Amino acid sequence: MSEMITADLVDLDLSAQTKDAAARALAERMVAKGRVTDLDGFLADVAAREAQMPTGLDGGIGIPHCRSAHVTEPTLAFGRSAAGIDFGAADGPADLIFLIAAPAGADDAHLTILSSLARQLMNDEFTAALRSVGDAAAAAALIRGDEPPAAGTEDSAAVSAAASAEAAAGTDTDTDTDTADVGGGRPFRIVAVTSCPTGIAHTYMAAESLENAGREAGVELVVETQGSAGFTRLDPALIADADGVIFAHDVPVREKERFAGKPTVDVGVKAGINKPAQLIVDVRGKAERGEVTASAQSGGGTPVERAGDSGDSYGTKLRKWLMTGVSYMVPFVAAGGLLLALGFAIGGWEINKAPSVMEHFSWTQVDSWGALLFQIGGVAFGFLIPVLAGYIAYGMADRPGLVPGFVGGMIASNIAAGFLGGLVAGLLAGGVVLAIQKIKIPPVLRGIMPVVVIPLISSLIVGFLMFVVVGKPIAEAQKGMTDWLSGLSGTNAVLLGILLGLMMCFDLGGPVNKVAYAFATAGIAVQDPSDSAMKVMAAVMAAGMVPPLGMALATVVRKKLFTPAERENGKAAWVLGASFISEGAIPFAAADPLRVIPASMAGGAVTGALSMAFGATLRAPHGGIFVVPLIGSPFLYLIAIAAGTCVTAALVITLKSMRKPAPGTPAAESAEGATATSVEKKEPVAA
Numbered sequence: 271m272s273e274m275i276t277a278d279l280v281d282l283d284l285s286a287q288t289k290d291a292a293a294r295a296l297a298e299r300m301v302a303k304g305r306v307t308d309l310d311g312f313l314a315d316v317a318a319r320e321a322q323m324p325t326g327l328d329g330g331i332g333i334p335h336c337r338s339a340h341v342t343e344p345t346l347a348f349g350r351s352a353a354g355i356d357f358g359a360a361d362g363p364a365d366l367i368f369l370i371a372a373p374a375g376a377d378d379a380h381l382t383i384l385s386s387l388a389r390q391l392m393n394d395e396f397t398a399a400l401r402s403v404g405d406a407a408a409a410a411a412l413i414r415g416d417e418p419p420a421a422g423t424e425d426s427a428a429v430s431a432a433a434s435a436e437a438a439a440g441t442d443t444d445t446d447t448d449t450a451d452v453g454g455g456r457p458f459r460i461v462a463v464t465s466c467p468t469g470i471a472h473t474y475m476a477a478e479s480l481e482n483a484g485r486e487a488g489v490e491l492v493v494e495t496q497g498s499a500g501f502t503r504l505d506p507a508l509i510a511d512a513d514g515v516i517f518a519h520d521v522p523v524r525e526k527e528r529f530a531g532k533p534t535v536d537v538g539v540k541a542g543i544n545k546p547a548q549l550i551v552d553v554r555g556k557a558e559r560g561e562v563t564a565s566a567q568s569g570g571g572t573p574v575e576r577a578g579d580s581g582d583s584y585g586t587k588l589r590k591w592l593m594t595g596v597s598y599m600v601p602f603v604a605a606g607g608l609l610l611a612l613g614f615a616i617g618g619w620e621i622n623k624a625p626s627v628m629e630h631f632s633w634t635q636v637d638s639w640g641a642l643l644f645q646i647g648g649v650a651f652g653f654l655i656p657v658l659a660g661y662i663a664y665g666m667a668d669r670p671g672l673v674p675g676f677v678g679g680m681i682a683s684n685i686a687a688g689f690l691g692g693l694v695a696g697l698l699a700g701g702v703v704l705a706i707q708k709i710k711i712p713p714v715l716r717g718i719m720p721v722v723v724i725p726l727i728s729s730l731i732v733g734f735l736m737f738v739v740v741g742k743p744i745a746e747a748q749k750g751m752t753d754w755l756s757g758l759s760g761t762n763a764v765l766l767g768i769l770l771g772l773m774m775c776f777d778l779g780g781p782v783n784k785v786a787y788a789f790a791t792a793g794i795a796v797q798d799p800s801d802s803a804m805k806v807m808a809a810v811m812a813a814g815m816v817p818p819l820g821m822a823l824a825t826v827v828r829k830k831l832f833t834p835a836e837r838e839n840g841k842a843a844w845v846l847g848a849s850f851i852s853e854g855a856i857p858f859a860a861a862d863p864l865r866v867i868p869a870s871m872a873g874g875a876v877t878g879a880l881s882m883a884f885g886a887t888l889r890a891p892h893g894g895i896f897v898v899p900l901i902g903s904p905f906l907y908l909i910a911i912a913a914g915t916c917v918t919a920a921l922v923i924t925l926k927s928m929r930k931p932a933p934g935t936p937a938a939e940s941a942e943g944a945t946a947t948s949v950e951k952k953e954p955v956a957a
Contacts (some may be wrong), residue, residue, distance in 0.1 A: 273410075273414065274344055274345060274346050274414070275345070275346040275347065275348065275410045275413050275414060276303075276410055277405075277406040277407040277409075277410050278299060278302070278303055278406075279296075279299050279300065279303065279345065279346065279347040279348065279410065280347070280348045280349075280406035280407075280409045280410050281295065281296065281299070281347075281348070281349040281350070281406075282349075282350045282403070282405070282406055282409060283350070283352070284296075284349035284350055284351045284355075284367065285351075286349075286351070286355060287353070287355070288355065288356075289320070289332065289334065289355055289356065289357050290313075290317070292332070292334075292349060292351070292355050292367050292369075293313060293316050293317075293334050293369055294309075294313060295349065296347035296348075296349050296367065296369040297309055297312055297313055297316070297347070297369060297371075299347050300312075300341075300345050300347055300369075300371055303345070304342065305341065305342055305343060305345040305371065306338075306340055306341055306342070306345070306371060307340050307341075307342060308340040308833055308835070308861075310861055310862065311338070311339075311340045311833065311835070311861045312336075312338050312340040312341065312371065314861045314862065314863070315336040315337070315338040315340065316334050316335070316336045316338075316369075318336070319334070319335065319336040320334060322520070323466075323472075323520060323538070323539075323540065324357060324358025324359070325357055325358070325472075326356070326357025326358040326359030326364050327357075327359055327364075327391070327475070327540075327543060327544070328359055328360060328361045328543075328544050329359075329361070329394075329397065330354070330359075330361075330362070330363070330364050330365045330366055330397075331359070331364050331366050331367075331368070331391055331397065332355060332357035332359075332364035332366070332367040332368070333357075333367075333368045333370065333388075333391070333472075333475075334357070334367070334368075334369050334370075335368075335369070335370035335371070335372070336370075336371070336372070337372045337373065337374055338371065338372070338373070338374065339373070339374045339835070341371045341372060341373040341374075342373060343373060344370075344371065344372045344373065345370075345371045346368060346369070346370055346371075346387065346413065347368070347369040347371075348366075348367070348368055348369075348400075348409060348410070348413060349367040349369070350365060350366060350367070350400070350401070350409075351363075351364070351365050351367060352365070355367060360544065365401070366397060366400055366401065368387070368391075370387075386415075386474075387413065388472070388473070388474035388475045388478070389474050389475065389477070389478040391475060392475055392478040392479050392482065392543075396412075399412055400412060400413070457488060457489055457490050458489040458490070458513050458514070458554060458557075459489065459490045459491075459508075459511055459512045459513050459514075460484065460489055460490065460491045460492075460512060460513065460514050460515070460516060460550065460553060461491075461492050461493075461494070461504055461508055461509050461512040461514075461515055461516075461529070462477070462480050462491060462492070462493045462494070462515070462516040462517070462518065462542075463493070463494045463495075463496060463515075463516075463517050463518070463519060463523050463529075464476040464477045464480070464493060464494075464495050464496070464518045464519060464539060464542055465495070465496040465518075465519040465520065465521050465523065465524075465539065466519070466520050466521065466539045472520075472539045472540065472543065473495050473496065473539065474495055475543050476518045476539050476540075476542030476543045476546075477493040477495045477542075479542060479543045479544075479546045480493055480516065480518065480542055480546045480549070480550075481493060482546070483546035483547045483549075483550055484546075484550065486547070487547065487550050489550060489554075491550070492504060492508055496519075496521075496523065496524055503525070503528075504528075506528070509528055509529060509532075512532060513532075513533070513554075513557050514532060514533045514534070514535070514553035514554065514556065514557045515529045515532045515533070515534040515535070515553065516534075516535050516537075516542070516549050516550075516553055517529075517534065517535070517536045517537070518537055518538065518539045518541060518542025518543075518549070519536075519538070519539055520538055520539045533553055533556035533557040533560075533561055534553070534556070535549050535552045535553045535556065537549065559710065560710060561710065590665060591662050591665040591666050591696070591697070591700065592662060592693065593665075593784060594661050594662060594664060594665030595657070595658040595659065595660075595661040595662035595664075595665065595692075595693075595696055596658065596784045596785075596787075596788050597661075597784075598657055598658075598660075598661040598664075599654055599657050599658045599661070599788070602650055602651070602653050602654055602657055605647075605650050606647045606648070606649075606650030606651035606653075606654070609643050609644070609646050609647030609650060610643075610644055610647035610648065610651065610889060610890070612640075612643045612647075613640045613641065613642075613643035613644025613645075613647060614640075614644065614889060614900065615640075615899065615900055616636055616637075616639055616640035616643065617636070617637045617639075617640020617641055617643075617644065621637070621640045621641055621644045624637065624640075624641035624644070624645075625641075626645065627641055627642045627645055652683070654683075654692075654791075654792075655679045655680070655682050655683040655688065655689065655691065655692035655695075656675075656676045656679035656680045656683060656692070657676075657679070658679060658689070658692040658693070658696060659675045659676065659678050659679025659682065659692040659693070659695040659696035659699065660672050660675035660676040660679055660696065660699075661675065661696070662675060662692075662693065662696025662697060662699075662700060663675030663678075663696045663697075663699035663700040663703065664700075665700070666696075666697070666699075666700025666701070666703070666704060667699075667700045667703035667704050667707070669720065670703045670707070670719075670720050670724045670725070670728070671699055671700045671703045671728075673724075673725040673728065673729055674698075674699035674702060674703060674725065674728035674729045674731075674732040675695065675696050675699040675700065675732075677699075677729045677732060677733055678695030678696065678698060678699050678732040678733070678735075678736050679691075679692050679695050679696065681695065681732075681733060681736040681737060681741065682694070682695045682736060682741070682744070685736070685737070685741045685742070685745050686745045686749070687736075687741055687744040687745040688744075688745070688792060689788065689789075689792035690744050690747060691736070691741065691744045691745065694736075694740060694744055695732065695736055698732050698735055698736070698740075699728060699732045702727075702728045702731050702732055703724060703728050706723075706724055706727060706728060707724070763802075763805065763882040763883070764879045764882050764883050765879075766806070766809075766882060767809045767813075767878035767879045767880075767881055767882030767883070768875045768878055768879045769878075770786050770789075770790070770806065770809050770810050770813060770878050771809065771813035771816075771871075771874035771875040771876070771877055771878025771879065771914070772871050772874060772875050772878075773785065773786035774786050774787070774810055774813040774814045774852065774874050774878070775813060775814075775816060775817050775852070775867075775870040775871045775873070775874030775875075776867065776871060778817055778852045778853055778855050778856050778859055778867075778870070783814070783852060786810055787810055787814070789806070789810075790803075790806045790807045790809075790810040790811075790891070791807065791891045793806055793807065794807050794888075794889060794891060799889070801887060804887035804888055804889055804902070805881070805882055805885065805886065805887050805888075807887075807888045807889075807890075807891060808881050808886040808887055808888035808901060808902070808907065809877075809878045809881040809882050809886075810878075811850050811888060811891075811892070811893075811894070812877045812878065812881045812886070812907060812910055812911050812914070813874035813875075813877045813878040813881075813914065814850055814852045814874075815847050815848065815850050815852075815877075815894055815895075815911055815915075816847070816870065816873040816874045816877050816911065816914040816915055816918055817847070817852055817854070817855035817859075817866075817870035817873070817874065817918065818843035818844075818846045818847030818851065818852065818853075818854030818855045819843065819844065819847035819848070819911070819915040819918075820847075820855075820869065820870060820873050820914070820915045820916075820917070820918025820919045820922065821839075821840060821843050821854075821855050821858045821866065821870075821918070821919075821922065822840045822841070822843035822844045822847060822854075823915055823916070823918075823919040824840070824918075824919040824922050824923050825837045825839075825840030825841075825843075826840065827919060827923060828923045828926075828927075831923060831926045831927065833861075835857075836857065836858060836861065839854075839857045839858065842854065843855065843858075847894075847915075848894050848895045848896075849893075849894040849895075849896070850892055850893060850894035851894075855870060858922075862926070865922055865925040865926055866922055868921070868925070869917075869918045869919075869921035869922035869925060870918055870922075872917055872918065872921050873914035873915060873916075873917040873918030873919075873921070874914060874918075875914075876910075876913055876914045876917045877910045877911055877913065877914030877915075878914075880906075880909070880910035880913055880914070881907060881910045884903050884906035884907065884909075884910060885902070885903055885906075886901055886902055886903045886904075886906060886907040886910065887901065887902035887903070888900070888901050888902070895908075
């Protein structure tokens with residue numbers, strides 16, 4: 271196993287001015303050591319991780335990190351900046367920058383070393399030693415935990431600080447402290463869970479910070495780190511005896527139901543690093559007041575990220591809630607819509623007037639089978655709005671939100687409030703449940719709260735609001751929007767196609783893409799959709815096919831602009847694009863977003879505009895080219911897709927041709943080879 275950090279991976283005079291430039295400078299050292307195979311691809315992964323949450327920490331530390339397929343072995347690079355670089359920490363720029371690179375399948379031994387470093391960063395003596403160390407070799411040895419390489423390689427202050435850091439790192443965590451009793455002569459007990467998206471750095475730094483704060487506060491605090499190397503579950507007896515729980519996480523806590531029924535503080539992982547003492551005060555306060563959080567009352571965890579993490583803006587929370595509902599609704603849309611489309615294909619356009627198959631079904635008649643498919647699809651479509659509302663409420667309040675959410679969604683469906691009604695019903699249901707959960711409940715009633723009291727009261731309130739207060743205005747607004755869509759023609763329709771095309775290609779399956787898709791599917795989620803609604807659905811699906819198809823075409827036309835991995839992804843992108851899976855372009859966008867995303871949006875806008883101009887219609891909400899027989903004006907529809915694909919491919923090729931080839935690409939290798947040949951010709955070796 272190679273050393274994770276060597277002197278070649280240390281820059282004590284880092285001159286970069288921005289976090290992107292700092293990451294690039296340190297990553298170039300990794301490339302030179304053969305630890306990173308694709309510089310731009312790796313930096314795209316670093317940027318994607320940074321976009322999830324800034325990696326700056328209080329105390330002048332920046333710790334950009336990621337797991338990447340472009341990393342050959344776990345590697346650490348260190349840079350020291352005299353001017354400081356902004357990594358988003360609350361207390362200002364960072365002068366100590368650690369770039370951590372872990373391969374997609376990093377082994378536990380390396381990850382354990384990385385977690386140890388993360389804990390050391392919470393030690394003031396360790397960081398002081400790094401600020402005063404004299405040369406790169408000494409810094410690398412200090413980070414590895416080795417003895418200083420040789421006398422004279424670092425000044426005496428650094429040696430002293432390193433010794434102090436080493437002694438502190440080896441101190442037993444079971445230090446005796448004065449404890450604060452909660453009664454019965456025992457200290458207050460807390461169990462905690464920490465986790466972050468990468469599971470490498472913040473997970474363990476939060477654990478160290480909480481443990482230190484626990485010792486200072488005189489409480490017993492035990493942490494379960496759910497990192498990339500897996501996790502060791504806390505002893506159930508520890509959890510049972512705990513007086514409170516702290517969740518400091520940015521990904522869902524695994525097996526969260528183990529902590530049900532405890533006063534709980536639920537925050538983001540950076541809060542665990544930056545304000546652990548406050549979290550301990552908060553959980554003690556909740557225990558004294560007898561408060562139980564929503565997640566504990568629900569009796570279990572949720573696969574959805576908690577919407578209430580500290581640091582999230584209200585807009586971010588709202589997006590998470592809405593996308594939760596949409597993500598659960600999409601499978602119903604796909605199944606129901608395709609069944610309806612197949613019903614039309616087999617039984618003809620009059621199949622919606624067929625009698626119930628319960629009354630009439632013949633095994634030998636094609637029309638009966640068409641009616642069966644159509645009616646099953648209609649039932650599946652009937653769940654769309656209730657599922658949307660129910661899971662929006664679920665995203666807000668966990669399982670207690672499901673009942674009022676489904677009830678409100680069904681009311682919205684029954685009163686013709688449609689898609690907008692489902693959104694409002696879900697938000698109302700989640701808000702009502704959260705309000706009920708804030709009421710202080712006697713311990714004797716907590717057991718029946720999630721199964722009796724909350725469903726009863728919340729359903730009553732949401733039902734009243736939907737039937738009596740907000741339902742009718744929303745239904746009228748929904749009707750107005752439908753009428754407006756039905757009246758679109760000419761230039762207005764083309765402009766709508768451009769807008770929908772841009773939205774479908776902006777984030778390739780992300781929130782903006784899902785909003786456009788939900789808008790289109792809501793229009794056809796009825797037994798007899800309007801012609802305009804089917805045109806919108808056609809434009810949305812066509813535009814969504816363009817990004818992966820455009821990238822696939824570009825990898826064929828100009829192979830040298832793409833890495834071998836991207837060319838392999840291009841082969842898969844043909845199938846994904848043809849199947850209307852926009853996410854097929856994500857590997858390209860992650861590696862080069864500034865070129866791929868604008869090119870994709872341009873092609874999507876062209877396709878959306880042409881589809882609307884051609885008057886193509888689509889009854890199925892999914893399927894790509896496999897439902898072309900169900901499309902109105904199929905030949906023109908395919909022309910629209912082909913045109914957008916060509917625009918995207920041409921634009922991304924043009925943009926990539928204007929930049930310097932990335933290391934590892936064939937273009938770069940060819941350029942290097944040409945340069946080498948030229949040099950050899952100019953300077954022949956003497957005989």
